[in-house]
Every structure is written in structure tokens, then in C-alpha cells.
Amino acid sequence: MRQVLVAGGGRSGRAVARALAGRGDAVRLVDRRTDAVTEELAALGVRYAGDLSELPPDVDLVVTSPGWPPTQPLLADAGRKGVPVVGEVEIAWQLRDPAVPWLAVTGTNGKTTTVGMLTAILRAAGLRAAEVGNVGPPVIEAVVDPPEPYDVFAVELSSFQLHWAPSVAPAAGALLNIAADHLDWHGSLPAYANTKAGIWGRGASVAVVNADDEYVVRLAGALPPSARVVRFTLGEPAAGELGVRDGLLVDRAVAAAGEPLIEAREIRPPGPHNVANALAAAALARAAGVSADAVAQGLRDYRPGAHRNVTVARIDLGGGAQVRLVDDSKATNAHATAASLTSYERVVWIAGGLLKGAVAGDFGGLIGRVRDRLAGVVLIGRDRAVIAEALRRHAPDVRVIDIASAEHRGMAEAVDVATDLARSDAAARAGEVVVLMAPAAASMDMFRDYAERGRVFADAARGQDGARPE
Template identity: 55%
Template sequence: MTVTCVAGLGVSGTAAARALAERGERVVVVEALDTDAQRLAAEALERLGVQVRLGSQELPVEASRLVTTGWAPHHPLIAAALERGVEVVGEVELAWRLREGQAAPWLALTGTNGKTTAVRMLTSMLLAAGRKAAAVGNVGVPVVEAVGEPYDVLAVELSSFQLHYSDSLAPHAAAILNLAPDHLDWHGSMEEYARAKQRIFDRAGVVIYNADDPRVAALAEPYPSKVGFTLQVPRPGEVGLVEELLVDRAFVDDPREAVELATLADVRPFAPHNVANALAAAALARSLGVPAEAVRQGLLDFRPDPHRLAHVERVGEVDYVDDSKATNPHAAAAALSSYRTIVWVAGGQLKGADVDELVRQAAPRLRGAVLIGVDRARIAEALARHAPNVPVVDIAERDTGVMDRVVAEAARLASPGDTVLLAPAGASLDMFANYPARGEAFARAVRALKAGA
């Protein structure tokens, strides 16, 4: 009998082990930690017949397959499996293989930024059309759990980590929202990162791509059945904008005509990159026959997640906006392009990404910058090159309570009509538990500022 080793007792690893055990397969889980939380998870799995080895990352001798939930290829466990010829698959690939009977089609999407927003917009559109749907994958429940439920369709958000270990996925339609350098420390190069993203297209029925992003357009080029989305007037076979309208010229009987899907006012929060998310979600929904009126209703029903261009307060004619989810330069660039004049709160872990182009493009909008986090010096250097007249406050403290000073310094730099924008361009783990904790600390500091104003 095949013995599957599952790497880790995280949410996806536990779900994968449970799904395999419930199908009568032999499963061994290896987990480096040995804490109370891990022991509780282990006990639950052991009742299903799963063997759990806490405090270990050794590949079991008897394993013929390894299920990973996003561990890098250079991790010793992955390297050991590859050296021994053990098959390595991701939790998403496992879920695809475990689909049973009349399995629900997948509408899958990936991208450097906007994935969660777009997949939740898509799910809202599907629900508005009366489909039993769920957002799964890198958001919501693990895919391996969802494939066992009677859904009509799954809206699947996929990260580059998940796609790296997925070989046979064949979604009904797949979209790439955008592509910019990210996770290069994991993938090793931009080329490998892009290839991981491109895997979502390899067996897709319909390839949906950002026609405004040259990198994404190049990835889509080899595939015959493709639909572009654009913030320009769409050509036949695309979805895009005509003045204030989102329109479809792809999933229509006559591509010389355009079907109205929604208006710009229906997209919230309004920002160019979020309109692109809405167009991508609409194209995915339309590929499955969702009517235009359900696309619009889905956008109206959609509620953005916190920390994504979230307006916190207006204090003294200055707006304070929390976009803590901007954990890489591409996401920060989208946020910075959404406001006219900005005092920028930035910094954190850049994960090997370059910020030079980000700062060069943002420079005309900047009225000041407050820098925090482990890689703030790299942002300061880019500001010195491209925005030498912009005042910069460098805050070396790394305690989580420092956000009060950050906001106070930003308020000092801001003038009426400016926006103080938290768009860090880096991850948060050097100072905070996660990006929501960073955003919440910013919001608390802003509210304290208002209370004392």
C-alpha cells in the first residue's frame, strides 16, 4: 500500500492527512514542533489511524509520496524526497486527484497581488447567479476539504507555492491577475516564479490574462483559447472598460457588440487595480455562463476584506488609509497610484524584492515618508535617488507600540488634502504577528491621534 508522508500539521497539512486517512490510505505526518497545539492536532489524526511524528522533519523510509503545503524546494525534507525519487505533490494537486464523481469545475486564479479580493468577488458573482460556490485554496477552506462537498463550482485562489507542486490541474478557466517580483527567496529567480504562475494555464479550458501587463500577456501567448482583460476599451475577445462601464466582448454571441456587466461605481474600493480584479473575476464567471446581471449584483454584494485600502479616519483634513496587505512593491505601487498626494508609511521585510522602480514612479506624489522595519534602509536609499527633496523620517525602533510615533510623524509631514498611506511594500513579521496586526496597530494610532486632536 502507498504510504504518504504529509509535511506539517498546519491547516492544509492536517486537512490533507485527514482526507487521505478517511479514504483508507496509510499516512505519516512529520511536524518539527512539539507543542500543546501540535499534540492536540496529532491526537485527532491518530484517532483516524494517522501516524504523527512530532519534533521531526525526517522523511519516513517507507514513504512513496510526500504532500507538501508550500515548503520551498531547497527544504531538507523536499530535497531528501527528490533525491530518493519520492513523488512530491502539493495539497492542491492532491485535492485535484481526490475529486470524485461529478466533480465541481474549478475557476482558478493567481497573481502577485489581488488574488483574495478577486476570488471573493468571483465567489460573490457565482452566489448571485444561484450557484453553490465557495472560495477555497489560499483563502477560505483548504481545497482538499472542499472537493468532498457538493458544490456547483469552486473559486480557487492559488499561490506560486501551491502551483509549483501542481502538475495535473485542469480548471474550467484560469486567470493570472498580474506579475511582479515576489518570493524570489523561495523560487530562486524571477523566471522560476513566473513559470510557477504559468502552470495555472497549462491545462485550463480558458486562459484569462491581464492584457495590460506585458509579463502576463507573454505567459498567455502560447495558449490558443484565451481572453484578455484590460482597463482600456476591449477588443473583440476581451473584457474591459468603455467610459464608466465594465463590458464583455468575449463571452457574447457577437463580438462586435459589448454587453454591459457593471459600472465603475459598483467596484469598491474604487482604485484602478481593483477594477482590474473585478474584470478578471467577471471574465472567470462569464466563462461558466454567469449572466451579466449576476456579475453586477456580485460586485454590489462584495465586501472588501480589512487592510486593503481601508479608510481609517480623516483628521485635520488629512485622510488615513490602511493598506497593510501591500506586502510587496507591486501591491504598494497599486496603492500609491490611487491617491494624489501622499505621506507614505513603508518598510518591513522586502523578501529580496527591489524597490527602486516603485519609488521612482511614486516620487511625484510623495509629500513625505515614514520608514519602519528591517529593510527600511533600502527604501531610504531609493528615496534619496529618486525623491531627494521628500522629507524622510527613519524610525529604528522595532517594538509593536512604535506605530503611535509613526502616525504622529506622518501627521507632522502631512498637509490638508494629503493622504497618509500605510502601504509597506514588505512583509510584517520583523515587527508584527502578521499584516492584519500591523494594520490594526496603525488604525489604533490614527484613532488615538483623532481623539487627541
């Protein structure tokens, strides 16, 4: 009987404790909450171990919450003592049915959208697909106790999950992009990027590679010669790639001449970054044998999740002038925000929050690309001064308004100010100006999570004078 210590009593921790105890392991749960062991877990023999910083002497395996970094005292102690530390995804991989393939997605941005697109494609092909991982149910729940038999898993994996999943090798894995993120957890950009490259199973998986991202291409160059690589690009595809030809998504990985999939204008949400996400989803599905017709139907069926570049209200000012208010609360870093900002011609940008270790220099490239689009910037949140400094350096002529109010009041004030700026600019131009809440930062300084931040923004947007909710 293995002695297993589960570190963290969140949903994934409870799920893995349940699965391992049900298979005969002696399981103890570490958590600050003394009630972390539920009645169900207690009935399976799971015991509460307390809030430990040192490893007990009899532990054979530690299964950690994905958010716990290797420097966390308990995990660091396990490392010093040579006790293996893995995550819930690794345990799910060990317990999986090898006949059910995993199609997996990671990247700094676009993971959730791509997995949603992939799931819709798989279901359009008539497959029973489970959408699991980083934002869905823990993978182990679908592996161990599925509500129905599954044919395939569409798995979203964060860098944290991949770090603690050393043997996972999906049938096909897509790396969408790499930009500085979570450096406070990983310690450096190379460490973060190399962890992300684990999605390719160290050459054992079909590696779906974004040919337009230099860092991803460089990582793919380290794959063994035997690895099967499928690239995607927003440009004309070369042989073996998926890309865009005359406004049409085309697959030259399966059909050398290029098999048409779907018109780029049909992809939702709009924007080049979402066309890239659709290409990645198509590449994964095609690697699993899905037809071109099912790819097209699935992409048409896909409905974007909330807080991802969603128009929540419009204000018609007459004479061709219009203000559109857009919620992209899911844009929690500069890379995601760049994709959002470049989707619109004229923008009042609401930004700020917790920057997760980012500094002013990390925003220089973004601001340099979009400064001519900016009708103004409204800054909120704890780390707003960092973005303000980047704006002073790279867009000194853009008007910047600082909102010091905390929590919901700050967002409501920001929307009022941003909408007034957008009204003036739209009237002067007789065109559309977008109030875009794409914060380039995490939300927990002012809100419970990015979803609450998006809801508060949407409520304030729909409450503006003359606003027509959407």
C-alpha cells in the first residue's frame, strides 16, 4: 500500500484523493482548512494531515495542486528527500485507458478557446468528447469516473500542470504561442517555455506548432528527428501545414494540394488570433482522423465563452458615430491584450490589475504596435503604475487617466470615463470607437477572478446612457 500525500484540497486535490483512495492507497490531505477532508473522502479512508511544511518520513508519493510552485516548503522538502512530486494530470495519465486518445493544448494565450473549438469539432464528427483540464473538470474525474464512455479527451493544460506531469504524452499536442507569463512561478522565460514544450511529449506526440511564433518554432527545433510535426500559419501554407489561402482555411498536412476547411470570416470570436486558434484546433482534430466537413461544422457550432472579446453593449451617436463596449477580461497578460487591441481600429483601453511579475519593459512592444489606435487609456488596479510608465515611454501623446478607486467602484468609474472619451472621439471621427477592457493583468487585487471582473465591466457598460445591451 502506497503512502500518498495530496497537497491542496481544492477540486483537483479532492478528485485525486478520491481516485487513489478508491484504488487502495493510504491517502493524507494537506490543506490549511481543517475541514478539507469531506465526509465522502473520510469514508474512503482519506485522513487530514494538517498544514505541513515538512514531509512526514513514511511518504512514498506527493500529489500537488498545480498552483503550488516547486519552492513551496513542503514540495521543496520532498525534493530534497527524493520523494516524487507529481500533479493530478500525471495521475490521470497513469490511470487512463490507452485506447482513448488525448488531444492537448497549451500556450500563453488562446488555450480555452482552442480547446472549445476542438471539442465542438470532435462532437461534430460524432465522437463522445470530454473537455477537461485547466478550466474544465479535473482530467482524473473523466478518466476514473466518467458520466459516459468517452472516445477522446480535449485537454487544456497550463504550464503549472505540465510542470507536474513529466510522463504525459498526448496523441497530439498544440503549443499556440509563448510570451512572458507566470515568471514569478517558473523563475525565467526559458524555464516557462520549456515547460510548455512538454505538451509534445518529448517527441512522442504529433507536435502541432505555430509557425508564426518564433519562440514556438525554436522550441520545436529541439524535437528529435523522428517527431511528427504539423505547423499552422496565418499565411499561405507550405506542404505539410495548415494555413489561410484567399480567405479560406486550408489543410495541406493531410492533402498535399490543400483541402479547404472553412472561410476565415466565419470564425468566432473574430480576429486573426482566433483564426490561428481555429487552425490549431483543426490540426489536432485532423491528426485524430476527423474529416474536413466535421472541422467546418464544428467551428460553425462553436460558441465562445464569456469574457473573451465579447461585445456587451453599443451606443449609437448618430451620423455614423458609435461606441462599442467589449469585455476581454480573459486577457490577463500583454500577449493576449495585443491580440485583442489589434482587432479594432480605434480603442479606449481599460487596463491594469496584478501583473504577475511583469515590468514596464514587457509592455513596450505592445504599446508600440497599438499606440496609433489608442484614443485614450484608463488605468485601474494595484500595478497600474507599471503600465503608466510604459505608456509614458512609448506613447507619450496618448491621454492616460488613472483610477485609484478600489474594487467594483474602480471599474464602474473606469467605464464612465472611458465611455466619455470614446463618445468624444467617435463623434469627431464619425466612426466607431471601442471601449476595450483587456487588462493585461490578473484580477485578484480588485475582484474574485477574471469572470467577476468581466461581469462588473459588462454591468457598468450596459448602464451607460444610450447603451443597447447585446
